[in-house]
Amino acid sequence: MAEDLIVGGAGEILKRLISLGFNEIGLMLGVNSEVRKLRSVLINIQQVIQDAEEKQVKERRLRGWLKELKEVAYDAEDVLDEIAYRELKYTIISKASKWFSFPKRLVVHDKIARKIKAINQELDDIDMRRNRLFQLESNQSGSSSFGQMFTDEQERERERETASHVKDSTVIGREKDKEKIIEMLINDGSSSSADHQESTGNNAGLSVISIVGLGGIGKTTLAQLVYNDRAVEKHFELKAWVCVSTHFRAANLFFQILDQINPNNTKPESSSKQVLQNELQRQLGGEKKFLLVLDDDWNEDETKWEDFVFPLRDFVATGSRIIVTSRDRNVASVKRARVVHQLEGLSEDCCWGLIKSQAFKQGEPEKTTWSEIGKQISNKCKGVPLAAKVLGGLLQSKKEEREWLVVLNAEIWSSDEGNQIMNVLKLSYDNLSxxxxxxxxxxxxxxxxxxxxxxxxxxxxxxxxxxxxxxxxxxxxxxxxxxxxxxxxxxxxxxxxxxxxxxxxxxxxxxxxxVHDLAQCISGSECQVLGNRNLMRIDLSNCRHVSMISQSTTKAWHKGEKVRTIYGWESNYIEFYNGDEVTKISIFSKFKLLRVLDLSGFRGSDLPPSLGKLIHLRYLDLSNTGISCYQSGLLGFTICKLWYYLSVVILQRSLKI
Known part of the structure; x- marks a missing residue:
């Protein structure tokens, strides 16, 4: 599935390019013929691009062609973006000064004109390969219908119009599971059944209940139902919910627990495990029972688990509980869970109920023939609530019986991929505009x-x-x-x-x-999340958007010239490798195509003037920084004098200009 989704979105880029004012651009540069040629080739390719993107799953030879086309389309977008920027700049400068240098302008335009010619040459080569590929497709299929598939524009419009503030669907079919978990939490029930298996290692002071099941089966939803139940809230005076995922560190978990049990309390200045542990003991010590949910836990390292749970056992009140949700029974084994609750799939009736709650507006009558089709569609969910909700969302905009039949008979159901949940997600994605x-x-x-x-x-x-x-x-x-x-x-x-x-x-x-896995598969190498595990092996040569989630120094940055987004939600830790030395923020001068730059939390006190050369920049986040230029009111004059495109500057999270 990952390989099948690697290329997408080329058509949308071409659409944006074609909508630009090509005639005006040609007049600016004195290269009318080249610009007209660029537009003609783009239009020619766009006519078949949507079908090509849809067929790339079957026609693997199309993927390379689509990938090349997308790269060139990005290059063309950057060049045309620069042209518009230069013209805006020259217009402003020429109005402000009669000494505006016309020869200098011609030199810049000459460079841009050469770039357009080079892009045209690349597009010519790509267009020739397109003709060969599509001729082969036509010969094999016995028709020449490539690029002529039905596209319902009214459906695209309706899809947007029906979007509203829909609340999460009513949870269906989990009442018994909820009651069993609550009974074990409050009454210390230990009954064993087919879906309850007791484990050794029970600790009277702090026992663990594990909810295990497939991805999308509803483990988090069940834990939320239990966590927010009135009886549970009354029984446990202190509660905390921590999403663990793959980052299991005791100090991080302690900090998040402290943040939840007393969010208004001053946090310890030190982030060391011992300091946080001492503060946690002060907060949790006593007679108040404590409930902790560790959601989406992937940790199978028993040492890490003991490092976290051993201190808690010493000071939490008797009757305190931990709920762990995970896809892996080995995770429950490491936790020595007293009870492992295996969460099974929903019945077909429950899946149909979830689909209906999404597909039909409240009070909308249910049509008999549609219900029969819908029940057959619900069989495709294999009992997975996430699949039912996504299918219901897909059917929201389908207002004709024939459209429901199209979903029922979609070719993706016969896929040999084996991952039915991902097939459902992919089908819903394919139906987006x-x-x-x-x-x-x-x-x-x-x-x-x-x-x-x-x-x-x-x-x-x-x-x-x-x-x-x-x-x-x-x-x-x-x-x-x-x-x-x-x-x-x-x-x-x-x-x-x-x-x-x-x-x-x-x-x-x-x-x-x-769903995140689907987004990653579709974006391929274009979007990269850099963490501790992948820093040194990551390749940013074809990456357009990067986010940073940990303290990091990486040699990969010197290959990131194409990057358009740097989103560092822990950017106070970011360092960048530049040649033989580690430098701070000045490395951004290499990223000349940046549209988005998030420096929130940056520890430096000044922005380097080189940032003013980021002519494509549209979004700059300077919140929670010590940067002095905006504090002194000089941001616009010293740094932003060339940022004519900049539309969003965040100085504080509550202030945007």
Whole structure:
């Protein structure tokens, strides 16, 4: 599946390029013929690009062609972006000074004109290979229908219009599981059954209950139901929820627990394990029972587990509990869980109930013939709630019986891939508009289990040029268009665990691990999340978007000239390898194509003047930094004098200009 999804989004890039003012650009540079040729080739290729992207799963030879095309399209976008920037700059300067240098302008335009000619040559080569590939396709299929597949533009429009602030679907079919877990938490039940297996190693002071099951089966949802139950809240005076994932470190877990049991309390100045442990003992010591949920735990290292849990056993109140959710029974074994609760799949009726809750609006009558089709579709879920929710989101915009039949008879169900859940996710992705597909794949830049802020994501999409108002949205701002894209992805269950404001609007959310896997597969090497495990082997030569999640020094940065996004959500730790020495922020002068730069938490006191050369920059985050230039009110004059494109500057999380 990962190989099948490696290339996508080339058509959306070409669409943005074709929409630019080519005639004006040609006049600027005196290369009308080259610019007209560029537009002609782009239009010619775009006519078949959507079908090519859909067929790349079967026609593996198309992948190389699509990848080359996408790289050249990016290059063309960068050049045309630079042209627009130069013209804006010259317009401003010429109005301000009559001594504006016309010869210097011609020199710059000559360089850009040569770039356009080089891109045209590459596109010529790609177009020739396209003709050969598609001729082969035509000969093999006995027709010449490539690029003529039915595309329902009204469906694309309707898909956006039906996006609304849909709340998470009602949980169905987990009542008995919830009751059993709560009974074990509160009454110290130890009954054994087919889905309850006792383990040795029970500790009366702090026992562990493990919920185990397939990805997407609903382990986190079940734990949330238990965690928020009134009886549980009454029984446990102290509670904490920590999403562990693959990063199991005692000090990190202690810090997150402290943050939850007393969020308003001053945190220890030191982040050492011993200091945090002492503070945790002060907070948890006593007679108050404590409930801890360790969600999505992958740790199989018994030493790491004992390093974390051993201190807790000494001071938590008797009757305290830990719930661990994991896909792997070995994780439960390492924890010496008193009970392992194997979470099974939902019944077909429950899956159909989940699909209905997503597909039909509240109060909308259920059509008999549609129900029969829907029940057959629910069989494809294999009992997995995530698959049912995603299919329900897909069917939201299907308003004709024939459209439901298309989903039921989709070719992907006969795939020999074996991963039915991923097939469901891929089918839902394929039914998104190209613009939404691009917005979704960009989300691969976030780490797993990361809280995605709605407003921030919309601004990131804007900075990358992914948002464009359709014919029915011409009166909307780009922020409004982005909000509709966000709401559509949420309503189709690509986003989950939403936090809402008082008006019912989603303010932040997460992506399910499997949905995140899909985004990573689609984006391929374009989006990279750099962590401790992959720093030295990562290759950024074809990477466009990078996020940093740990203290890091990497030699890979010298290959990152194509990078458009640097998102460092722990960038106070970032160091960059430059040649034979480790340098700080000045290395960004190499990233001349940056659209997004997140320096939140940067420990330096000044921004280097070289940042002013980032002419493509549209988004700059300087929150939580010690940078003095904006404190003295000189940011615009000293650094941003060349940033005509810059549209979002974040000085504090509550202030954007």
């Amino acid at each position: 190209p613009a939404l597909q691009a917005c979704f794949s960009y989300c691969a830049i976030f780490p797993k289990d990361f809280w995605i802020e709605r407003v921030e994501l919309i601004h990131l999409w804007m900075a990358q040029g992914l948002l464009e108002a359709s014919s029915s949205q011409c009166a909307l701002s780009l922020e409004d268009v982005g909000a509709k894209c966000f709401d559509t992805l949420y309503s189709k269950s690509f986003f989950q665990e939403a936090v809402m404001d008082d008006y019912g609007e989603v303010t932040r959310c997460k992506m399910h691990d499997l």
